[in-house]
Amino acid sequence: MRPAPLLFLLTLALPSLAQAADHEVIVGADGQNAYSPNQLTISAGDTVTFRQVGGFHNVSSSPGAVTAFRCGPNGCDGVGAGNGDPGGGTWQQTVAFPDAGTANYFCDVHGQSMSGTIVVNPVPVTLQSFDID
């Protein structure tokens, strides 16, 4: 009977792992100072890859964002030796969103005229019952 609690915890964790997905936001598509899409709804545990295709930009979360991030061609603030300063060329950075909530973000160069929102929905937990012999 001792293994029962461990089995139960694994059952709870597996659904969220199985559903984790990566979403892509294009930075500077078609020469525009914009993110595409600029409204994105994801689930807790998902990741978002910001992929710059043109211009001179970065992505910087606004105060109060559920996950703080600031990323650009040289990496992301707080991740290794990287920094999230804006830059040109093509680059991509992936940000994980483990918690439900909202993250508004903008470009340090273009301000609120180049901004986006990510809504992170909670992952529904499905409780399963089973018998242990």
Ligand SMILES: [Cu+2]
């Ligand atoms: Cu910009």
